Amino acid sequence: MPVAYVEKVGKQAVDAVSVFGDFCVFVGRTFLWLFISGLRPKNLRLLLPQMYEVGVRSVPVIAITGAFIGMVLAIESHATFKTLGQEERMGAIINISVVKQIGPVLAAVMLAGRIGGALTAELGTMNVTEQLDALRVMGSDPIRYLVVPRFLACVLLLPILTIYSDLLGVLGGWLVSTRFLGVPSGPYWFYSQYGVDNWQIFEGIIKAAFFGAAIGLISCYKGFNCGSGASGVGRACTESFVASFIAIIIINFFSAQVAKDFYVAIYGLRSIIG
Amino acid sequence: MSLIELKNIHKRFGRLVVLDGVNLSIPAGQSLVVIGASGSGKSVMLKHIVGLLKPDAGEVHFEDQRIDALSERKLAKVRLKFGFLFQMGALFDSMTVADNVGFPLVEHSTKTPTEIVEIARQKLAMVGLPDVGKKMPGELSGGQKKRVALARAIALNPSVILYDEPTTGLDPIRSDVINELILKLQRELHVTSVTVTHDMQSAFKIADRIVMLHEGKLRFDGTPDDVRQATDPVVRRFVRGEADEAELATLNQT
Numbered sequence: 001m002p003v004a005y006v007e008k009v010g011k012q013a014v015d016a017v018s019v020f021g022d023f024c025v026f027v028g029r030t031f032l033w034l035f036i037s038g039l040r041p042k043n044l045r046l047l048l049p050q051m052y053e054v055g056v057r058s059v060p061v062i063a064i065t066g067a068f069i070g071m072v073l074a075i076e077s078h079a080t081f082k083t084l085g086q087e088e089r090m091g092a093i094i095n096i097s098v099v100k101q102i103g104p105v106l107a108a109v110m111l112a113g114r115i116g117g118a119l120t121a122e123l124g125t126m127n128v129t130e131q132l133d134a135l136r137v138m139g140s141d142p143i144r145y146l147v148v149p150r151f152l153a154c155v156l157l158l159p160i161l162t163i164y165s166d167l168l169g170v171l172g173g174w175l176v177s178t179r180f181l182g183v184p185s186g187p188y189w190f191y192s193q194y195g196v197d198n199w200q201i202f203e204g205i206i207k208a209a210f211f212g213a214a215i216g217l218i219s220c221y222k223g224f225n226c227g228s229g230a231s232g233v234g235r236a237c238t239e240s241f242v243a244s245f246i247a248i249i250i251i252n253f254f255s256a257q258v259a260k261d262f263y264v265a266i267y268g269l270r271s272i273i274g
Numbered sequence: 275m276s277l278i279e280l281k282n283i284h285k286r287f288g289r290l291v292v293l294d295g296v297n298l299s300i301p302a303g304q305s306l307v308v309i310g311a312s313g314s315g316k317s318v319m320l321k322h323i324v325g326l327l328k329p330d331a332g333e334v335h336f337e338d339q340r341i342d343a344l345s346e347r348k349l350a351k352v353r354l355k356f357g358f359l360f361q362m363g364a365l366f367d368s369m370t371v372a373d374n375v376g377f378p379l380v381e382h383s384t385k386t387p388t389e390i391v392e393i394a395r396q397k398l399a400m401v402g403l404p405d406v407g408k409k410m411p412g413e414l415s416g417g418q419k420k421r422v423a424l425a426r427a428i429a430l431n432p433s434v435i436l437y438d439e440p441t442t443g444l445d446p447i448r449s450d451v452i453n454e455l456i457l458k459l460q461r462e463l464h465v466t467s468v469t470v471t472h473d474m475q476s477a478f479k480i481a482d483r484i485v486m487l488h489e490g491k492l493r494f495d496g497t498p499d500d501v502r503q504a505t506d507p508v509v510r511r512f513v514r515g516e517a518d519e520a521e522l523a524t525l526n527q528t
Contacts, residue, residue, distance in 0.1 A: 126366075129364060129367075130362065133321075133364065134358070134364035137324055137326065138353070138430075139353045139354045140350070140381045141347070
């Protein structure tokens with residue numbers, strides 16, 4: 001059945017392109033509403049509840065994630081550094097990893113699960129119970145009313161949550177290194193300070209804003225386009241997390257490349273354990 | 275003169291043809307009821323009137339303006355003249371009842387919060403629920419939800435109210451309350467009503483005119499008395515609630 005197979009593959013390709021195009025239109029309309037009315041006082045009042053939902057309620061999960069990342073990195077890197085007799089310098093590696101890569105990425109993945117799932121489920125339920133249609137019938141654009149505040153909350157708060165996660169990760173790594181593995185505190189901080197500069201912290205925070213944008217847009221899009229019934233909402237939540245996770249990994253790759261080129265252009269090459 | 279006009283509307287979802295050349299004119303002030311079997315495209319037609327769905331072919335006109343080709347932003351202004359009662363109410367479950375009813379005013383009027391609370395109270399009183407403003411939609415019964423949704427639909431004093439299955443899922447007494455409410459709004463607000471239903475008791479009570487959708491086309495158009503005396507077997511069977519032999523034959527398939 002080669003014709004049927006070709007037809008099936010062709011249909012899947014057309015569907016994929018169609019979904020991507022639909023997503024691009026959705027993103028375009030979100031930015032249009034953001035610039036037209038996103039910062040009007042009437043719309044800013046919609047932002048505060050979302051900031052509470054996205055920010056305040058994510059603090060516990062981010063605190064736990066950040067702290068354990070730092071603690072695990074300390075345990076894993078200690079043996080290698082001890083073999084080289086360089087335990088005092090392990091703070092540099094732990095803290096670079098925390099603020100630049102593992103911290104922001106794992107925080108974003110955790111938040112894709114927590115926030116993304118909640119946003120998709122909420123909007124998906126509104127979709128299947130015709131609440132989105134009710135908004136449109138009452139002359140209110142659901143993208144302006146629902147998506148823009150959620151998108152803004154994700155973009156603004158993911159960097160702040162990442163800073164919090166970084167802080168807990170740094171403290172977790174320090175706690176395990178100095179209190180349980182016997183690394184002296186003074187040199188630990190000295191080499192951490194030497195190895196981690198503002199640019200690396202900044203890089204992690206900037207890419208967190210892009211992770212937030214991806215999580216907000218994908219989660220809302222999936223909620224707006226979920227299938228009917230409870231199974232449709234459930235499937236949309238799963239797809240939302242998977243798509244957000246893939247977006248985070250891809251954004252992380254490109255941001256690492258861009259940031260590295262930028263860093264080398266400005267500071268040149270520099271060793272972290274000098 | 276027609277307030278709403280559907281011209282040769284065609285709509286399909288995938289391979290399923292739902293509307294196949296529907297033509298319908300609705301004059302101002304009329305109470306039109308659209309009947310038809312489940313899945314016959316009644317709700318789809320209703321959503322075309324307010325621009326929630328766009329036709330694959332054909333035109334939708336409102337107040338002599340073609341609205342099916344308008345952008346969402348322009349359509350939003352036209353929609354303020356419509357009230358829409360959704361089948362399950364579609365109340366915002368994160369808001370109180372009063373906030374639901376006041377929502378269109380918050381979005382589209384310059385009234386103060388105090389004035390909006392007062393208008394919401396008046397609209398809730400109009401549907402016979404003056405004391406539920408502080409409740410959440412989840413605390414209401416099915417009939418109460420529909421009445422609150424109706425209060426929200428009339429918040430901006432629309433000139434047209436569209437009802438999607440207003441009595442579905444309600445017991446006969448609650449259904450009659452909704453029917454009386456539709457008649458009351460018709461009397462007091464002088465609105466044009468379009469009601470989609472397969473509840474014939476409701477249709478006979480509220481309609482000035484009844485049309486029947488069957489296999490994507492308008493099969494019947496007349497007064498309630500014309501429906502009672504219809505000779506078309508499809509219309510007669512629907513009005514009497516009798517399945518035909520082909521439908522009954524599916525029960526005997528093993």
